[in-house]
Amino acid sequence: MADADTILIIGAGQAGAVAAATLRELGHEGAITLVGQEAHAPYERPPLSKDALQTADAHGRTSVHPEDFYERQRITLLTGTEVVRIDAGRRIARLADGRDLPYSRCLLATGGRARELPGLPRGTPGVHYIRTLDDAAALRAGLAPQTRVAVIGGGFLGLEVASTARALGAEVTVLESAPRLLERVLPEALSDWLAERARHAGVDLRLGARIAGCDRQPQADAAVRRQARFLITLQDAATVAADIVVVAIGLTPEVSLAVQAGLALDPANGGIAVNAACRSSDPHLYAAGDCASQHRSRLGMALRLESWQNANEQARAAAAGMLGQPAPAEPYPWFWTDQYGCNVQMLGLPQPGLVYACRGVPQAQAETPRFIWLGHRDGVPVHAIAVNAGGDLRQLRVLFEQAIAIDPQRYADETVALKPLVKACQQRAATT
């Protein structure tokens, strides 16, 4: 059995690295061991589909903490090391090399795996999945002007890869099976706007595209122009020739250790079920980040989110929870993506029955469009999508957090300055 102060963190990614740092900030003096399967020290993943596809030495710039941080903070970082089993009764984690690590409390920050497409598995020459720094390096090596890239999946990741590949001069086709882009997170007008933006950037975007088959070494023919490595056939008999294929069809949460340890999972999303303190059904085991499903009191439901902010917030909540300190206030979900020259930020989540008001002009072909769509219920903001307008979104955040109404017409009127308008809403709410 471990010393009462020994904390083990499994998964040296975003959540694991932030949790380790937060434990020290909150005054934990005992041992911290951070175990990660990958060969690299913890790094941030968002650049992997953006800058890291364009520049060779990405790791230094994407590290979560400086190189000497772990030593300075007395955090034992074991890279290239997999935990293969948890004995929850005896509170011991077994490593692949046979070593046992006892713990008093343990955080599962195991993230997830890129979902594989049957028929185009990982390791197939010319087929890329993008989850790790090594994945990004392999894809970068395959991207060049005129390379024909077929991106399967028009989610955030697929669209970002398509945008970066276009910027590098590749010929890009995106195959999305749904009738519109990001239909679960964007209102229809925004999906259409994004589709137009991608097409304006030169992406051949095929919506409602269902793959019937993929021939891996097709013969050159007139339709294919020059020899291609792949010929993808769609159900409507259209074909797409490609030199490389990027599969971006979502993520499977990595919960195998949790299953083996007997932890409760959320049947709706497959994540490890945790409370506000990120504690699982075992009081000594916590979970945070992409692998965790956390109950949100504001929304009255559990959510498993795959975002940088969520990994950071839950890591901080888990660190506080493991030390018996109060959980930080429940955050509002926030997410960003960079594509086609736009920084798109989203606050809150879409819900049925929201009415949207737009501030700014959503012109897809403008060089730098700037606007915010605000989804509200009787004026109370619930969901926002800001395009190149992160500063304005920050002004609005307080209205979300305190459920304060804003007049949608005045909001949409750009001649009305936003900061004083938000202040007036706050003052009115304080006096009523």
Ligand SMILES: Cc1cc2nc3c(=O)[nH]c(=O)nc-3n(C[C@H](O)[C@H](O)[C@H](O)COP(=O)(O)OP(=O)(O)OC[C@H]3O[C@@H](n4cnc5c(N)ncnc54)[C@H](O)[C@@H]3O)c2cc1C
């Ligand atoms: C290409 C890409 C672009 C993204 N862009 C954005 C963006 O623009 N905006 C945004 O908000 N979010 C973005 N995200 C999402 C964000 O990066 C993730 O939500 C975040 O990294 C999740 O952190 P995590 O710690 O939960 O998981 P991860 O960062 O995936 O870390 C989990 C780690 O655990 C390790 N591990 C798993 N099992 C074991 C085991 N048994 N033993 C040891 N180690 C193990 C894994 O190898 C991995 O290193 C992006 C993600 C990707 C992949």
